[in-house]
Amino acid sequence: ETGYELWMRYVPVQNQPLLNSYRLQINSIAVNTGSPTLRIVKNELISGLTGLLGKKIDTTGKTALNGILSAETYNPAGVSGKAGLKSLLEQTGEEGFVIATKTVNNKKHIIITGNTDIAVLYGTFHFLRLIQTQQNISSLQIISTPKMKLRMLNHWDNLNRTVERGYSGSSIWNWHTLPGYIDPRYVDYARANASIGINGTVLTNVNANATFLTPPYLQKVKALADAFRPYGIKVYLTARFSAPIEIGKLKTADPLDPQVQQWWNDKISEIYQVIPDFGGFVVKANSEGQPGPQDYKRTHADGANMLASAIAPHKGIIIWRAFVYSNENPVDRHKQAYDDFVPLDGKFNSNVMVQVKNGAIDFMPREPFHPLFGAMPKTPLMMEFQVTQEYLGQGTTLAFLAPLFKETLESDTYSKGKGSTVAKVIDGSVDQHALNGMAGVSNIGSDINWTGHPLSQANWYALGRLAWDHSLSSEKIAEEWLRMSFSNNAAFLSTMIPLMCNSRETVVRYMNPIGLHHIMGTSHHYGPAPWVSNLNRPEWNPVYYHKADSLGIGFDRTSKGSNALGQYAPEVRKLWEDINTCEEKNLLWFHHVPWTFKMKSGRNVWEELCYNYYTGAEKVKQMQASWKKMQPFVDPQRFDQITMLFNVQYEEAIWWRNACLLYFQTFSKMPIPSNYEKPDRSLDYYKSLRFPFAPGI
Ligand code: BDP
Structure with missing residues (x-):
């Protein structure tokens, strides 16, 4: 099997x-x-x-026997009405569904219903999932409603079909052959998304190109929107803030300039003429060199509101990203988004969402939750996770991300007292926001199996499932996905569920243990390079983040250091500020710790780093061994591909381990404990490595 069918293989039930x-x-x-x-x-x-x-399926709905499966949008005169499902559907809104076993006209029916056609489609995929995962369907009473309104993928896809931070081929959008040719893959894409409840897609890179807003490209976008519409998926684009200059021939893009406002009004009307249900824009402004309102001494709110006013008559929304860091050298990049955005709380129009990455630095293997969550109660905040594995081993690594997503979602912001979790901030329940949502930066490309690494399909799946219901556990998501994508065999599942669920922690151990972060190779972010110190801006250098010196290691973000902790609620701040109560997994994120500091294990910090790096690499070896035993349950093609990728991952884990420990040892001056095999290469060797083939930006 190639993996193209994803989790919708529909192979015969074996039991x-x-x-x-x-x-x-x-x-x-x-x-x-x-x-x-x-x-x-x-x-x-x-x-x-x-x-x-x-078996061949009778589609007449007429049978002398029991056992009719009816799927219908609620109809008082139909089976859903006769079965009395109206009251249940009062709770399910526009997208939720009901699946119920009922006797109608003396015959047993399974009824899939909802208030809209799309709700019925979601219910249909759910029902098929029950059979795919071998659940009992004899007496069903399921009500399921999405916890978030917007459940989106963000594609970082460029005009020339490269994908920024993409590790699975080129962009699936073929701008050259659109709009005339509708690749069947567009429909398969929409179907896969609908199967997990995703209802929005941003087609273009946040580092935006204004060409996408020109008439020929709008026709191409329309063709995609038409293909996606029956699957309940709305199309969004990224807006380049300077588009009025680049394609509108204006002299300025100042959001308070009437000509600029008029230009956007006209452009947006033009888009809605072509795509009447266009979703809106995602905007990256004044971040990493992108143009924005601050170029004209205006605020992010000025910029967002200008677009929001223009799009409001069409019922569109503006998703304004909070991933910003300014051109001045910051004391701590961690603090910038909060400093820029918190003063603007309450100043955004009601159709603006601010999209916040899960953490304040950048999609690290582990990152404490972003201090903006809970700090902008008047503004709906949208979650931005990264599904593509920019910082988690890219195309060669198994890192099942549901545990990472859950860790952030379950973090308590304490913004409205205990229990104000990030999940409840973003689903709108803490501050009563009707507009709410979650986005993931897509890992999809033109590779035959969509995601490059076959097991990375699980991350696309997890994003959708958690956006629908953030209370699902990682184990449950892994189990569903494994059953559908591979096998319902109990021995297979009992090995693979924990293997998947522990895989991200393993990556953390051999890449960024106990709170280390951003020590990856420059620009491509592939592999370790903690030694880099010569880049133009301080916060581009790994040494800025780990701050290793002869005394210790870690970034002091307490009140004695950058005081980034001052941006969290008092309960959170207190927990992390005290080196004795800060969870060890975040220790070096918040503290500069002496090499000799004793950890709970009894090991000092240096020994703890050694322990993690060695254990992490060892765990990859264990995954390799466990995977070998899965051969009886997996088709040869996918089995071999995953076997080879685990081999690569093991080599990369050894590389991470050796390079990082040899480098940090130059500060700690302590030996690698004698029970571990010594690195067989020198630090100079690791420093000399270059990766012209690593996918870049
Ligand atoms: C970083 C990526 C960069 C993106 C940026 C962003 O390295 O390619 O453009 O985030 O999110 O993670 O804007």
Whole structure:
């Protein structure tokens, strides 16, 4: 298998008694095909059930027997009405669904219903998932409503089809052949997203190109929007702030200039004429050299509101990114987004969301939650996770990210007292925001299996599932995905669920243990380079982040240092400020710690680093060994690919371990404990490595 089918392989149910019982319970399906979305529902049920049940599916909905599967948008005169499901549907909004077993006209029905066609599609995928994962369907009473309104992928895809931080081929958007040619892959993409509840896609890179806003490109975007619409997916674009100058021939992009405002009004009207349900813009402004309102001494709110006013009549939204760091040399880059944005709380128009990365630095293997969460109660904040593994081993590493996402979502901001978790801030429940959502920077590309590393498909899956329901556990998500993507075999699952769920922690151990961060290679971020100190801006250099010296290691962000901790609620600040209560996993993130400091394990900091780097590499070896035993459960093609990638990952773990320890040892001056094998290469060797082949930006 190539992996192209993702988690929708629909292979026959292997468990014979279960298969027999499913066959008895589904004798016929009844779907009214009055809309493109309902036609998709019907086709999905036919192809899914034909594959899973290994029988031809009767689609008349008429059977002398029990066992009718009906999928319909709520209809008082239909089975959903007759079964009395109206009251349940009062709780499910526009996208939630109900799946219920009911007797109607003396026959047993399974009814999939919702208030809209798209809700029925979501329910259909959920129902198929029940069979794919071998659940009991004999007496169903499921109500499921998404916890977030916007569930989005952000593609960092460029006009020339390169993907910034992409490790799975080129962009799947073929701008050259659009709009005339609709690659079937666009439809498969939409279907995969709908299967996990994703309802928005930002097609273009945050480092934006104004060309996308020109008429020929809007036609191409329209073609994609048309392909995605029946799957409930809205299209968004990134807006380059200086577009009025670049494609509008104006002299300025000042958001308070009436001509600029008029230009955006006109441009936005033009977009809505072409794409009536266009979602809106994502904007990266005054960050890493991108143009923005501060170029004209205006604030982020001035910039966002100018676009928000222009798009409001069309019901669009502006998602303004908080990933900013200014051109002046900062004391601590960690503090900049908060300093720029908190004073603007309450100043954004009601159709603006501020999109915040999970942490304040940049998608590190482990990062404490961003201090903006909970600090802007008047502004809806959208979560930005990174699904592509820019800093977690890129295309060769297994790092199942649900535990990373969950760690942030479950962190308590204390903004409205205990229990004000990040999840509840972003789902709008803490501050009552109707506009709420979660985005992930996509890991999808033109590779046959979509994500490069076959196991990275699980991260796309996890993003969607958590945006729908952030209370799902990592184990549950891993289990669902493994059952559907590989096998329902118990021995397979009992090895693979923990293997997946521990994989990110393993990466943390051999890359960035106990709070180290941003010590990756310059620009491409591939591999270790903690020694780099010669880049133009201090905060581009790894030495800025680890601050190793003869006394110790780590970034002092307490009140004695940069005081980034001052940006958190008192409860959080207190916990992390005290070196004795700060969790050890975040120790070097917040403290500069003497090499001799005793950890809970009894080891000193140097020994703890050695322990983590060696254990991390060792754990990759264990994953390799466990994976070998999975051969009976996996098709040869995917088995071999993953085996080879684990081999690469092991070599990279050794490289990380040796390079980092040899380098930090030049400060600690302590030996690597004698029970560990010594690095077989010198620090100079690791420093000399160059990676012209590493995918860049
Ligand atoms: C960093 C990436 C860079 C992105 C930037 C962003 O290295 O390529 O443009 O984030 O999110 O993680 O804007």
